[in-house]
Amino acid sequence: MKSSSFQPGDRVVLPPYGIGVVCGTCQRPVAGESHAYYQIEFPNTASRAFVPVAAPEGAGMRAALTxxxxxxxxxxxxxxxxxxxxxxxxxxxxxxxxxxxxxxxxxxxxxxxxxxxxxxxxxxxxxxxxxxxxxxxxxxxxxxxxxxxxxxxxxxxxxxxxxxxxx
Missing domain, CATH: 1.20.58.1290 (CarD-like, C-terminal domain)
Structure with a gap:
């Protein structure tokens, strides 16, 4: 399994949602500060998740099997x-x-x-x-x-x- 640095197009697992694809990163305001997040989309659904770039493992995100x-x-x-x-x-x-x-x-x-x-x-x-x-x-x-x-x-x-x- 790959490291925790993800690129657009990478397949990832985000429990409990399952397999998703990194679509890119974006900045989102939290408590008045801007933070970078991976934008994850899940195939065959309209679901989307945002995972902190600084700590994806804290959300349980990992690279999918290859x-x-x-x-x-x-x-x-x-x-x-x-x-x-x-x-x-x-x-x-x-x-x-x-x-x-x-x-x-x-x-x-x-x-x-x-x-x-x-x-x-x-x-x-x-x-x-x-x-x-x-x-x-x-x-x-x-x-x-x-x-x-x-x-x-x-x-x-x-x-x-x-x-x-x-x-």
């Missing part, structure tokens, strides 16, 4: 590191929500693998199924538009994971 990141993501999805999720629903829900909101693609991949394993073993309760679907969607968003073979393999694996049924 084709160079795909082998590591694919490996994470295939190997399926175990995630020790609490069995008690409330604690599990808190942990899963933290991962989804944080939108770290490698944590999302680990969560996807764990929920996939649970789904195959015994099926998922409704809220866990919703979290599973959301993790897959967030990963699909980030991989969409990348054209290399590894990205296509990631997309196929994610599609297959959702279509599996419990034993």
């Amino acid at each position: 084709t160079a990141d795909m082998p590591h993501l694919l490996k994470r999805l295939q190997v399926g590191q175990e995630l020790n999720l609490p069995r008690q629903w409330a604690a599990r829900h808190r942990r899963v929500t933290e991962i989804l909101v944080g939108a770290d693609p490698y944590e999302l991949a680990t969560l996807t693998c764990e929920l996939r394993r649970w789904n195959i073993e015994r099926g998922l309760p409704d809220l866990d199924r919703q979290a599973f679907r959301r993790a897959i969607r967030l990963l699909e968003q980030e991989v969409r538009g990348l054209e290399d073979q590894c990205a296509q393999d990631v997309q196929k694996l994610l599609g297959h994971a959702w279509d599996e049924t419990p034993n």
